[in-house]
Amino acid sequence: MLEIDKLCYTSRLRYVNAGEKCFFSLASVILCIVSRSIPAALLLLLASTYLTVQRGGIFLGRWLKYLTLPLFFLLLSTGAILINISQVPLDAFALPVGSLYLTGSREGVFQAVQLILTALACVSALFFLSFNTPMTDILAVLESCRLPRLLIELMMLTYRFIFLLLENASSMLLSQNARLGNKDLRTSLKSRGLLASMLFIRAMRQAGSLYDAMESRCYDGQIRVLREHQPPRRGEILCIAAFELLLLLLALLPSAAPAGWIM
Structure with missing residues (x-):
């Protein structure tokens, strides 16, 4: 059994309605990708960490270990946005290398931070779904979506x-x-x-x-498996709706970098 499967079957959120968890993850990911808002990404990252570690019972070290790999990949991939080779130093930083500069602009630094936080928040939301929902429950949600x-x-x-x-x-x-x-x-x-x-x-x-x-075994074109049905709870639905509304409000905030945010 994969380690992720062991985590989702032992999670304390295992028996929460799978549709609620799928909606929370997918709606949050869509809002973060569309808005590219740094406050919304930070909120989603903190919420996914809290739900997985505090409510789900996953160890913080294991959660951070899984986030390290996408973070390392993001840091490498955003280097093209952050660092430029130019004969003229830009306004964020500049490291002289012979007659050239390894330099970057404030706008490039802001775009790199925005991209890293947005992607990491989306990955954390999908990790939350993977660590707390068995595959059979996710397939049941997809089946209910026709x-x-x-x-x-x-x-x-x-x-x-x-x-x-x-x-x-x-x-x-x-x-x-x-x-x-x-x-x-x-x-x-x-x-x-x-x-x-x-x-x-x-x-x-x-x-x-x-x-x-x-x-x-008389296969007739359909694989039938037993599934556990967990009814949705009103309190959980209200909490998810309130969180998505807050995320939407943060996403609607202007995301332009302040003029003096980098010294």
Whole structure:
């Protein structure tokens, strides 16, 4: 089982209505992306952290560990916006390198901060949904939204095959390590190629075996699973509506950088 699945099945928010959690995450993400508002992004980031750590019971260190990877990627990707190579220093900062400057403008710094906070807040909202809602509950919400049944079943089978592929890859990698298949770079590259090819062959075989097993159990084109239904609560709906309204008000605020916000 993936670590994220372990977290969502042990979360204290596990039995909160899945539709409420999906609406909270998706509505907040849409508002943040459309507005690019820094106050709205900060509010969403704090709210997702509070709900996941304080209410959901996820350890703060584990939450921060999952946020570190997208944050590191965002810091690298925004370097093109933040740093320029120019013969003339700009108004935010300037580091001389020979006859040129590694420099940036106040507007570029503001855009970089805005992009990082917006993306990180959206990721935190999706992490909140992933850490507190099992995949079966999310699929039940999609089904209630009248998504095509075929699409939902493909998502369910794909989700199932993730675990099968990880299990096969783990056992094959352990076998290669036991036979010194990674003793040097050349051997390691050859072993990775063999692992990828054998993993593809095993996946095809297991897909055929799975379909045969479903056919032997009178498969008629629909996968029926038992789901737990948690009714929505009025207090939770009111809290979500109040939060989204506050987020909308913050999103409507002007987002231009103040003239002297960088010294």
